[in-house]
Amino acid sequence: MYVLTIDQRGSTRDRDRVPELLAELTSLGFPSFERSVGDELQGVVDQAGQAVDAALHALRSGHWYVGIGLGEAVVPDGGSPREGIGSAFVAARHAVEFAKGAGSRVPLSVVAGMLATGAAEEDGMATERPDTHGQGTDPAAEAVAACADAQAVLRLIARLRQERTAPQWKLVDTLNELTAAAPHGIQKLAAERLGVSEQSVSRTLIRAGWQEELAARPAAARLLEFAHRSVAAAHGAAGAKGGGN
Template sequence: MFVLTIDQARSRSSADRIPELLDLLAAVPTVLPWERSVGDEAQGVVADAAAAVDAVLLCLRAGGWYIGIGIGEVEQPYPRSPREARGSAFVAARHAVERAKKTGERAPLAVEASDAGGPAAAEAEGVLALLGRHVLERSEAEWRIIDLLQPGKRGTQTAVARTLGISPQAVSKAAARAAWHEEHAVRPAAARLLAWADADR
């Protein structure tokens, strides 16, 4: 099980963004829903590793969030709210989000496993940090293009070029600069490492 604890950066000098975060993550499937946990922080419990990757990359794109992924147990029966839940995954997520605040120039995320899943958790963190670097560096112009691209579909770059009134070459160059193809190739690997860390506990 994966607990994501997400803390707002610079919350003392900026407006409350938790409602914005909950809207952003609403489509990501959970076992226990995304909720404000305390103050400027939100939590959710996710069973699917790919959903955890999706949530991380959404938060990185939005910017201004510290993201901790905790891998471990969530005690059953599950309550209605993550605020009422207990288990080692919550402890790991707390450690992870505190470490995410100290990543410096790197993507502000960390992954912690409660038991023996440490090596795979560290590898998952490394892959997510590399993905996060590309997400953080993308321009608004690049996002306009890659948001319209569809992985694995032939002719998608030509269709996007026609939609935006630009050349297919411009679309291709933007996708290359943004490492869009690499992101979609690597997302499953990040999810697989998270799943291995969960299975190894």
């Protein structure tokens, strides 16, 4: 599973935006998210694509730090994410803290959970791609590299989305709404609904990078899923090594 910790930016100078984001995530099909503490939300999702969707939606407004933790996650049946245990919860906490230190970069981080004790655990908390040249196939390093790859692509998509203007978002939102109801001929339908020409719709979509986002989202999900498998493999390798000692 994928654990997301989402913390409000500048909350001491802003209103409480948690109820608003919770309502939005619920409307998008993520009812498991809830306030964890203060101005922070936490949620657990089963699929990489769901983690991508939730993270990118939160980043859209610019009001949130987003951390994605990969590793073991156990939530009681019908229980709250606050009752969850496992390395993915710890990783998500580290991830959101790393996101707060992103500076001018998109405030999102993907972090591998505890891979083992000692040095490997510290490696598992890295957020930049390590130099694995000449290191063979060390599972911990590979897991960290996979997380960094997923993080990089997610940040690129989020940057593209954050640079859209209000009119561009109005068109993109209209297209997304129409796609759910009628996947064919949506640009013509969007032009009719917005009272503009199809040529104007095409030009705006190019500037908004809509097609590029549609193409990149599945890639980000696959990278995140691969990172999840890599973390699990590293965890298993660390356990086997520990058992062999």
